[in-house]
Amino acid sequence: xxxITQSPKYLxxxxxxxxxxxxxxxxxxxxMYWYRQDPGQGLRLIYYSQIxxxxxxxxxxxGYSVSREKKESFPLTVTSAQKNPTxxxxxxxxxxxxxxxxxxTFGAGSRLTVL
Amino acid sequence: EDQVTQSPEALRLQEGESSSLxxxxxxSxxxxLFWYRQDPGKGPEFLFTLYSAGExxxxxxxxxxxxxxxxxxxxxxxxxxxxxxxxxAVRGGANSKLTFGKGITxxxxx
Numbered sequence: 268x269x270x271i272t273q274s275p276k277y278l279x280x281x282x283x284x285x286x287x288x289x290x291x292x293x294x295x296x297x298x299m300y301w302y303r304q305d306p307g308q309g310l311r312l313i314y315y316s317q318i319x320x321x322x323x324x325x326x327x328x329x330g331y332s333v334s335r336e337k338k339e340s341f342p343l344t345v346t347s348a349q350k351n352p353t354x355x356x357x358x359x360x361x362x363x364x365x366x367x368x369x370x371x372t373f374g375a376g377s378r379l380t381v382l
Numbered sequence: 383e384d385q386v387t388q389s390p391e392a393l394r395l396q397e398g399e400s401s402s403l404x405x406x407x408x409x410s411x412x413x414x415l416f417w418y419r420q421d422p423g424k425g426p427e428f429l430f431t432l433y434s435a436g437e438x439x440x441x442x443x444x445x446x447x448x449x450x451x452x453x454x455x456x457x458x459x460x461x462x463x464x465x466x467x468x469x470x471a472v473r474g475g476a477n478s479k480l481t482f483g484k485g486i487t488x489x490x491x492x
Contacts, residue, residue, distance in 0.1 A: 373425030
């Protein structure tokens with residue numbers, strides 16, 4: 268079955284450490300996204316990529332980095348510069364830009380906790 | 383700047399008690415309004431896309447409607463399995479990004 272796989276599901280990090288969240292899709296979608304979800308807040312866009320080897324900052328990119336070396340993969344690194352990294356992270360994909368970008372398919376999420 | 387406000391924040395219903403969830407939006411040139419369902423600890427699942435005022439879509443006990451300023455998600459005779467958080471999002475003409483509301487947590491008691 269086609270879908271988006273995020274790993275790990277749960278991750279604990281010590282302060283000062285970088286961690287990388289994995290996101291892989293087999294939907295043949297061109298666009299991929301990373302969102303952050305905090306209690307009582309809407310989903311906030313961290314980074315997005317519409318094609319391989321290209322990505323743009325979202326609304327809250329500070330302290331995060333991404334790469335898009337393959338169409339199927341869009342890993343997110345949470346760096347030590349991120350002041351409050353404890354959150355639920357969601358990866359999503361869509362067919363492409365324009366009207367095709369509307370419907371997002373989400374992964375199951377990764378919950379990061381900073382100890 | 384696109385804005386989405388969902389109300390109420392939480393809603394508790396008895397099984398079979400119909401109700402509506404509200405999504406008010408401000409957007410420059412609406413390209414689409416979207417409803418998603420999210421179960422605890424999981425990713426959102428797509429429900430509906432609405433593109434123009436007057437449009438309606440249905441799926442089982444859910445019916446989504448759209449006006450120029452708001453959308454309603456009507457739930458008819460809900461069951462406990464309808465308990466979830468319902469997210470509303472809009473896409474305006476200025477960019478390809480979605481703006482999400484904070485969500486409405488629905489709890490249906492048997």
